[in-house]
Structures are given as C-alpha cells and as structure tokens.
Amino acid sequence: MDSLLSLKEAIVIYLDRSGGLRKLIEDCNVFKGAQQMGAVYRFSFDVSPSDMLELDAPLGDCILHDPLKAVSLFQSVCYLSIKTLSLIDHIETESQVNVVLKPTHLPPFPDYCLDLSEFPRGYGPMRPFALEGLVIAMTRVTKYTQGARFLCSEETCPCSRGFHHIRVHAPGATESATVRSDFTCFLCSSPLKEDVKSRVLGDKQLVELMHVKAVNILGVHDAASLRYQSVTLFLRDELCNSMRIGHLYRVVGIPAHVHQWPNVTWSVEACSIQPWTPKCSCLVSNNFQNLQAASACSPWRFAAIVANSFGSSVVPPGLYNTLKLGLLLSLVQTEDNPDSPNHLDVLALTSDSLIIDRYSFIKCTYPF
Structure with missing residues (x-):
C-alpha cells in the first residue's frame, strides 16, 4: 500500500511539473458542460520516461516495463483529481476514466529496440519498444469501440444501474474483447447487456510497416533465403493520418498478439510517431559524376541514359522510358510538402498495374 501511494504521489508531481494537470483540466472543461452523462471519459498524456526515471525510479520502471499497471495508477490519480477539483459533475466511478x-x-539501449527483420516473434512482455520502418500500405480511417457500458440483466442487482461494468480498449485487443454478449456480472454472475447509447467510438487506421532494407530486394541480387515480412501497425484516434506511404518513421509502440480464431496475428499498437531520416551519405557517386561529365554535351543525354537504366531489374531496358524520366524528375523534387504547387504528379496508363506499383514503390523509397 505504501509503495502504491508513493507511486501515485510521484504521478501527481510529474503531472504538475509537465503540465499534465493543466491538460487534464482543459480536457475536463469539454465534458463539464455536456448535458448527457458520458460512460467513458478518455484522457491522453505524453510521458517522458527519462523525466520519470529522474523523478522517481520505480515509477519510471513501471512506465517502461508494466504499462498496464502504470495506466491503472494514472487512472486512479486522474479520478481523484477530477472528484477533488469537481472537474466533471456526472462522473461516478474510477472505471469511467480511460487513460492513454x-x-x-x-x-x-538494445533491450528497448525492436528490429523488424528479426524472427521469431514469440510471446514477450507487453511493454513499449522502439522500431523504425518504411510505410508500404495503409487503410482508410475506420471506427472502433473506445469504451462501452454494461448493465446487469438482474434488476435487483446493484450493477443493473450505474457504471460498475465499463470496458475500454486495451493494446492488442480485438473489437470482440471490448463488446460482446457473453460477459457476466462480477457480483451475481448474471448475463450483462450493453447500454448501446453509452458506447464511445474512436478512429482507427492500419499501417503496414516494413524494414527499410526490404527495398534492396528490388535490385539485382543473388538468390538467397532472406525474406522480409511487413508488420501491422495500429494507429488510433489522434495518431490517424500521421503517416504517409513511402516515408520512414520511428515508432514507439506496444507489441501484442491479436487473436482472431483460428489465426493469431502479431501487431504493434503505436504510442508515438516521429519522422525518421536514416544516417547515410548524401554524396553523389563517382560513377554518376563521370557519367554526367561525359554526357554534358547534350542537355538530354544524361537524363535519357539514367532513365533507360532506372528500374532495369523490373522492366527491360527501352520500355517505359517516359515514365522512368518522370519518376526521376519527381525524385529531384526537394519540397517536403506534397501539396505544394511545385509537386510533380505522374500519370501512368497501362494494362499491367503491377509494373506501375513497383515504380511507385521505387519512387517513394528514394533508391539514389
């Protein structure tokens, strides 16, 4: 009990120093004027593990190695703060507070880094890991259940009213783990029924992330047994639409196994996303410099030679030269904003869409 109390005290100090309490008050102001009582109130906090470790080592260790316990501690602190400061009038139970x-x-350190090319991915601890990769595919934004309220079907049971049975989404959980019809009351074991009007929905997006070295397979290499496999990354709520196909990112996420009988899928729940630029030399090779010097007599010869060689391992030389040249010009574009008026768009018409997909993939991964 003393250890839990000291951890909660450290959380209060951290939230006060980092501005988390101010953010909590601002978020509660949105719910305070609502006419209808909400079942679940979601609060998101950015936490710095290094600041946590400096403030309180056990709390920092809890954030890094036992995130579910850390969420429970933050949930308790947030609920007590809301009740003490009267931030939300209608909140009744601690389970109504959903902390992310x-x-x-x-x-x-290596123990906190996850290499996407390493296998097998067994059942390990559900704790944050850092990973880097290339986005090769993404879905449109869809809805998922953030939280739901259940009531006991036995009318005489105290749980037939109030907010005693609240379920919220957890990393790696499927939709059926949050909402289904076979839950039972913890007090009388009677079946639970969902209060559909109190269901809280959020945004969800799936992203396919692959090791950056996978782009090397598009070149000409000797046959080998090495294969790369993409990883499904779950983006939720404010993280949706924060990634773009063909860009590199550094992600902090929690790996989990998604059980959808009879299959088990290994995926990662994203916590934070940052653009990533690998450390590599930006110098032009001597071969390209010599080629440019030898073809300097013509303004088009160098571009034609490079366009004819571009993608030769995908399409035989001499084909799609115009498309190759267009992709090369697009690669030269240095504007970071793709919506700028100087951005070059390439329109390709063909009956073989696979070739175009390969060219788009090469373009987005900047092979030069």
Whole structure:
C-alpha cells in the first residue's frame, strides 16, 4: 500500500511539473458542460520516461516495463483529481476514466529496440519498444469501440444501474474483447447487456510497416533465403493520418498478439510517431559524376541514359522510358510538402498495374 501511494504521489508531481494537470483540466472543461452523462471519459498524456526515471525510479520502471499497471495508477490519480477539483459533475466511478499513456521516447539501449527483420516473434512482455520502418500500405480511417457500458440483466442487482461494468480498449485487443454478449456480472454472475447509447467510438487506421532494407530486394541480387515480412501497425484516434506511404518513421509502440480464431496475428499498437531520416551519405557517386561529365554535351543525354537504366531489374531496358524520366524528375523534387504547387504528379496508363506499383514503390523509397 505504501509503495502504491508513493507511486501515485510521484504521478501527481510529474503531472504538475509537465503540465499534465493543466491538460487534464482543459480536457475536463469539454465534458463539464455536456448535458448527457458520458460512460467513458478518455484522457491522453505524453510521458517522458527519462523525466520519470529522474523523478522517481520505480515509477519510471513501471512506465517502461508494466504499462498496464502504470495506466491503472494514472487512472486512479486522474479520478481523484477530477472528484477533488469537481472537474466533471456526472462522473461516478474510477472505471469511467480511460487513460492513454504515450511514451515520447525510450532509452537508447538494445533491450528497448525492436528490429523488424528479426524472427521469431514469440510471446514477450507487453511493454513499449522502439522500431523504425518504411510505410508500404495503409487503410482508410475506420471506427472502433473506445469504451462501452454494461448493465446487469438482474434488476435487483446493484450493477443493473450505474457504471460498475465499463470496458475500454486495451493494446492488442480485438473489437470482440471490448463488446460482446457473453460477459457476466462480477457480483451475481448474471448475463450483462450493453447500454448501446453509452458506447464511445474512436478512429482507427492500419499501417503496414516494413524494414527499410526490404527495398534492396528490388535490385539485382543473388538468390538467397532472406525474406522480409511487413508488420501491422495500429494507429488510433489522434495518431490517424500521421503517416504517409513511402516515408520512414520511428515508432514507439506496444507489441501484442491479436487473436482472431483460428489465426493469431502479431501487431504493434503505436504510442508515438516521429519522422525518421536514416544516417547515410548524401554524396553523389563517382560513377554518376563521370557519367554526367561525359554526357554534358547534350542537355538530354544524361537524363535519357539514367532513365533507360532506372528500374532495369523490373522492366527491360527501352520500355517505359517516359515514365522512368518522370519518376526521376519527381525524385529531384526537394519540397517536403506534397501539396505544394511545385509537386510533380505522374500519370501512368497501362494494362499491367503491377509494373506501375513497383515504380511507385521505387519512387517513394528514394533508391539514389
């Protein structure tokens, strides 16, 4: 009990110093004037593990190695703060507070890094890891259940009213783990029925992330047994639409196994996302410099030679030269904003869409 109390005290100090209490008050102001009582109130906090460890080592260790316990501690502190400061009038139970913790970074040690090319991915601890990869595909934004309220079907049971049975989404959980019809009351074991009007929905997006070295397979290499496999990354709520196909990102997320009988899928729940630029030399190779010098007599010869060689491992030389040249010009574009008027769009018409997909993939991964 003393250890839990000291952890909660450290959380209060951290939220006060980091501005988390101010953010909590601002978020509660949105719910305070609502006419209808909400079943679940969601609060998101960016946490710095390094600041946590400096403030209180056990709390920092809890954030890094036992995120579910850390969420429970933050949930208790937030509920007590809301009740003490009268931030939300209609809140009744601690389970109505849905806290989402988002580590901004992780210690730069191998135990906290996850290489997307390493297998097998067994059942490990559900704790944050840092991973880097290339976005190769993404879905449109859809809805998922953030939280739901259930009532006991036995009218004489105290749980037939109030907010005693609240279920919220957890990392790695499917929709059926949050909402289904076979839950039972913890007090009388009677079946629970959902209060559909109190269901809270959020945004969800799936992203396919692959190791950046996977782009090397588009070149000409000797046959080998090495294969790369993409990883499904779950983006939720404010993280949706924060990634773009063909860009590199550094992600802090929690790996989990998604059980959808009879299959088990290994995926990652994203906590924070940052653009990533790998450390590599930006110098032009000597071969390209010599080629440019040799073809300097013509303004088009160098571009024609490079366009004819571009993608030769995908399409035989001499085909789609115009498309190759257009993709090369697009690669030269240095504007970071794709919506700028100087952005070059390439329209390709063909009956073989696979070739175009490969060219788009090469373009987005900047092979030069």
